[in-house]
Amino acid sequence: MQELTHYIGGAHVKGxxxxxxxxxxxxTGEVQAKVPLANVEEMAQAVDIAAKSQPAWAAVNPQRRxxxxxKFVSLLNRDMDKLAEALSREHGKTLPDAAGDVQRGLExxxxxxxxxxxxxxxxxxxxxxxxxxxxxxxALGVCAGITPFNFPAMIPMWMxxxxxxxxxxxxLKPSERDPSVPLMLAELLEEAGLPTGxxxxxxxxxxxxxxxxxxxxxxxxxxxxxxxxxxxxxGRGCANGKRVQCFGGAKNHMIIMPDADMDxxxxxxxxxxxxxAGERCMAISVAVPVGEETADRxxxxxxxxxxxxxxGPYTSGKDVDYGPVVTAAAKENILxxxxxxxxxxxxxxxxxxxxxxxxxxDGFFVGPxxxxxxxxxxxxxxxxxxxxxxxxxxxxxxxxxxxxxxDHEYGNGTAIFTRxxxxxxxxxxxxxxGMVGVNVPIPVPLAYHTFGGWxxxxxxxxxxxxxxxxxxxxxxxxxxSRWPSGxxxxxxxxxxxxx
Ligand code: NAD
Numbered sequence: 001m002q003e004l005t006h007y008i009g010g011a012h013v014k015g016x017x018x019x020x021x022x023x024x025x026x027x028t029g030e031v032q033a034k035v036p037l038a039n040v041e042e043m044a045q046a047v048d049i050a051a052k053s054q055p056a057w058a059a060v061n062p063q064r065r066x067x068x069x070x071k072f073v074s075l076l077n078r079d080m081d082k083l084a085e086a087l088s089r090e091h092g093k094t095l096p097d098a099a100g101d102v103q104r105g106l107e108x109x110x111x112x113x114x115x116x117x118x119x120x121x122x123x124x125x126x127x128x129x130x131x132x133x134x135x136x137x138x139a140l141g142v143c144a145g146i147t148p149f150n151f152p153a154m155i156p157m158w159m160x161x162x163x164x165x166x167x168x169x170x171x172l173k174p175s176e177r178d179p180s181v182p183l184m185l186a187e188l189l190e191e192a193g194l195p196t197g198x199x200x201x202x203x204x205x206x207x208x209x210x211x212x213x214x215x216x217x218x219x220x221x222x223x224x225x226x227x228x229x230x231x232x233x234x235g236r237g238c239a240n241g242k243r244v245q246c247f248g249g250a251k252n253h254m255i256i257m258p259d260a261d262m263d264x265x266x267x268x269x270x271x272x273x274x275x276x277a278g279e280r281c282m283a284i285s286v287a288v289p290v291g292e293e294t295a296d297r298x299x300x301x302x303x304x305x306x307x308x309x310x311x312g313p314y315t316s317g318k319d320v321d322y323g324p325v326v327t328a329a330a331k332e333n334i335l336x337x338x339x340x341x342x343x344x345x346x347x348x349x350x351x352x353x354x355x356x357x358x359x360x361x362d363g364f365f366v367g368p369x370x371x372x373x374x375x376x377x378x379x380x381x382x383x384x385x386x387x388x389x390x391x392x393x394x395x396x397x398x399x400x401x402x403x404x405x406x407d408h409e410y411g412n413g414t415a416i417f418t419r420x421x422x423x424x425x426x427x428x429x430x431x432x433x434g435m436v437g438v439n440v441p442i443p444v445p446l447a448y449h450t451f452g453g454w455x456x457x458x459x460x461x462x463x464x465x466x467x468x469x470x471x472x473x474x475x476x477x478x479x480x481s482r483w484p485s486g487x488x489x490x491x492x493x494x495x496x497x498x499x
Contacts, residue, residue, distance in 0.1 A: 010196030026092035027313035029362030053197030058167035105157030139167030162469035245460035250412035334387030412453030
């Protein structure tokens with residue numbers, strides 16, 4: 001059995017806590033590795049190394065720091081297939097989807113190459129007589145990030161690339177479900193020229209997370225994961241005086257207006273609802289058709305498409321639409337919620353409960369499900385399912401439809417499908433959700449914009465990547481300076497004794 005390591009001080013180091021977690025191959029259900037779970041001492045060791053290494057890195061000029069990112073991009077491209085394969089093997093998503101995971105992280109690294117421009121400060125000439133005032137953006141010191149299982153390449157890169165290019169040292173605590181790619185990324189960064197100790201990966205669970213939250217030297221914590229943990233980390237991190245941003249769960253609604261192109265809407269729902277087995281925080285899990293006739297047409301178009309979905313292991317290549325979910329526990333939770341949906345009166349139009357794949361009977365595969373006539377009091381509506389289960393909530397009017405999305409506790413992403421510019425404009429303006437698509441089902445902003453939800457999907461002030469990341473990973477220092485009149489008043493030619 002492969003024993004994974006931490007990456008501390010530029011080397012792979014074995015865990016010393018004696019605690020491990022199993023890392024599965026979700027397609028076969030086999031344990032393929034064990035990952036060490038760090039204790040407080042192991043975390044403290046990484047923090048010490050980070051704190052010692054960081055000042056010299058912050059003193060490297062921004063252009064040279066950006067060059068490390070440039071080189072890192074070329075190494076990511078070189079190793080794309082290797083990274084995607086390692087990612088699929090632990091996560092279960094298809095190979096093209098895994099390459100997309102790396103790619104969307106890589107794009108943030110590309111954005112970070114602009115650091116010399118993005119880190120420029122502000123200057124006021126002659127703010128008073130002979131007085132200049134200028135502001136600098138300086139690194140925080142040691143930063144940490146805690147990431148979820150569902151994007152093991154993209155989300156770590158969204159955090160560590162801006163943190164590092166701003167001159168910080170970064171400690172990553174990746175998900176214990178799929179830790180191999182984060183370890184590979186740390187190695188690649190050092191191959192790209194990053195000095196030892198600036199990126200470290202400390203694997204672990206709650207114990208390692210608490211060690212981050214309680215360590216005085218760590219200045220900032222970024223978290224992405226489920227909402228209860230986001231709330232916990234935000235509370236404890238802030239109480240300990242850290243800068244914290246936490247991104248949580250989601251329940252993304254897509255509103256389908258009667259004038260929408262129903263084929264396009266159905267196609268969009270298939271990709272956004274079932275892609276990556278629904279394990280995306282920007283997945284659409286609720287379809288809200290407006291009007292009974294729209295709903296009937298939509299369901300009629302969805303059913304054959306859902307029944308045609310190909311579910312299988314990533315090793316089957318491009319012939320698979322989505323793979324297994326991440327663990328047996330995740331599968332059990334999804335199927336449990338499906339039972340609740342039936343018990344609470346939702347209409348199960350496509351039933352994936354009996355799905356099984358020959359040769360992969362122990363894999364964590366879940367067949368696709370479609371519920372119709374879901375109501376807002378049901379668990380399958382209120383809870384994040386994080387699986388291949390789409391719920392259809394029928395609305396009589398546009399106002400009722402927008403009201404559903406507005407009233408839900410989550411506010412990560414949402415979309416409207418319509419041909420009417422006025423409806424789309426009204427929706428984009430009024431909706432209380434952070435990322436909005438107009439005829440675009442998964443409106444994930446590109447690297448140079450920012451990513452973040454509203455309501456219970458986000459705790460903190462600044463979004464991920466884009467200009468906000470450069471604010472989150474720096475602090476401003478403002479200097480007011482006056483120079484007394486000196487040498488320009490005339491040369492001194494005579495020897496002057498010391499006064
Ligand atoms: P999770 O909350 O279980 O785990 C996330 C991280 O927190 C992991 O590193 C894990 O080790 C750690 N953790 C787990 N339990 C903890 C505890 N009790 N105390 C301290 N740390 C703990 O989330 P997950 O299952 O890995 O990821 C799926 C969730 O992430 C979904 O809710 C999804 O919506 C969300 N997500 C949100 C975004 C976003 O940007 N809003 C993006 C991706 C995923």
